[in-house]
Amino acid sequence: MEHIIEVKQLTKAFTYYKKDTGIIHSFKNLIHRNSLTKMAVEDVSFSIRQGEMVGFLGPNGAGKSTTLKMLSGILHPTSGSATVMGYTPWKRHKDFKQQFSIVMGQKSQLWPDLPAADSIYLNKCIYQVEQDSYQRTLDELTDMLGVRDLLHVQVRRLSLGERMKMELIASLIHRPKLLFLDEPTIGLDLLAQKAIRQFLRHYNEQTNATIILTSHYMKDIEDLCPRVILIQGGRITYDGELQDVNAEYGDKRIMKLQFHEHVEREILLPFGNVLHHDGITAVIELESSNIADSSRQLLELLPVSDVLIAEIGAEEGIEALFQRQS
Numbered sequence: 001m002e003h004i005i006e007v008k009q010l011t012k013a014f015t016y017y018k019k020d021t022g023i024i025h026s027f028k029n030l031i032h033r034n035s036l037t038k039m040a041v042e043d044v045s046f047s048i049r050q051g052e053m054v055g056f057l058g059p060n061g062a063g064k065s066t067t068l069k070m071l072s073g074i075l076h077p078t079s080g081s082a083t084v085m086g087y088t089p090w091k092r093h094k095d096f097k098q099q100f101s102i103v104m105g106q107k108s109q110l111w112p113d114l115p116a117a118d119s120i121y122l123n124k125c126i127y128q129v130e131q132d133s134y135q136r137t138l139d140e141l142t143d144m145l146g147v148r149d150l151l152h153v154q155v156r157r158l159s160l161g162e163r164m165k166m167e168l169i170a171s172l173i174h175r176p177k178l179l180f181l182d183e184p185t186i187g188l189d190l191l192a193q194k195a196i197r198q199f200l201r202h203y204n205e206q207t208n209a210t211i212i213l214t215s216h217y218m219k220d221i222e223d224l225c226p227r228v229i230l231i232q233g234g235r236i237t238y239d240g241e242l243q244d245v246n247a248e249y250g251d252k253r254i255m256k257l258q259f260h261e262h263v264e265r266e267i268l269l270p271f272g273n274v275l276h277h278d279g280i281t282a283v284i285e286l287e288s289s290n291i292a293d294s295s296r297q298l299l300e301l302l303p304v305s306d307v308l309i310a311e312i313g314a315e316e317g318i319e320a321l322f323q324r325q326s
């Protein structure tokens with residue numbers, strides 16, 4: 001199977017300006033602005049094959065959306081390279097745009113005052129889908145999702161779950177080979193989440209479309225994604241089978257530390273794998289056999305105000321990594 005996505009050392013740094021408050025500082029800000037850099041994605045590399053369903057996971061602010069935006073061509077990277085279906089996404093080649101779709105659970109592409117059918121038809125025109133193929137795909141998708149009767153209802157009158165189903169139809173009407181789903185089940189009740197998951201599995205089996213999914217719901221990932229890529233603080237911390245997360249973390253523990261003064265990352269390095277560090281909080285992965293010694297030394301040595309040690313199983317491991325503060 002060929003690789004549909006190849007990402008090499010992809011990095012995205014955002015520059016923004018620190019603004020101090022107060023009148024005097026406002027004037028100072030006009031003359032001199034303090035620029036700060038946020039490494040949203042750092043040195044990320046992975047490859048994905050046609051037909052794979054991959055969970056792209058990480059806590060808030062980990063860099064998931066930024067990575068997906070680069071892979072969809074919405075953002076330019078600071079450095080590194082990516083090839084998606086043979087194209088460099090940010091060059092925005094017309095043929096590239098025809099072959100993928102991005103669905104963001106938190107952003108609607110449907111016109112709220114119009115029925116979903118109109119927005120779907122608009123996509124048919126944008127993607128220049130032939131009438132026959134459009135009708136066939138529309139029938140198939142509306143049947144699979146059980147929303148045929150709702151196509152002509154104003155979008156703002158639909159429930160969240162119904163709206164998401166329409167979003168999926170609008171995104172798939174041109175039969176993309178690749179689908180990026182950014183939190184497709186966010187805010188949905190359990191039944192609606194299940195319906196979306198069943199649909200995605202079925203759609204993947206039927207069409208062999210590649211699906212990359214970000215979600216904070218572990219059930220989405222367990223149901224759909226044999227493979228997961230974990231990203232934290234902009235860096236990949238795990239890439240492999242979901243079922244092997246256990247083996248990876250089985251004899252390890254996660255220690256979450258909160259400091260009441262700034263602590264340099266270097267001081268933490270001898271204790272284990274520093275998964276996250278922002279000066280005031282840190283998350284370290286340690287061998288479970290070292291936990292007692294390491295906790296004692298860390299408490300003696302550093303200005304620790306809070307410490308939490310968590311066991312890491314497969315789901316718990318991922319959740320513990322999720323809960324880490326950025």
Ligand SMILES: Nc1ncnc2c1ncn2[C@@H]1O[C@H](COP(=O)(O)OP(=O)(O)OP(=O)(O)O)[C@@H](O)[C@H]1O
Binds near residue numbers: 059061065326
């Ligand atoms: N335009 C921007 N300017 C400055 N910083 C940004 C910008 N966009 C994102 N960031 C920062 O980059 C980091 C990664 O953001 P990103 O949205 O990719 O995270 P995420 O993993 O998708 O998080 P979430 O699960 O909360 O959606 C965050 O710290 C965020 O504040």
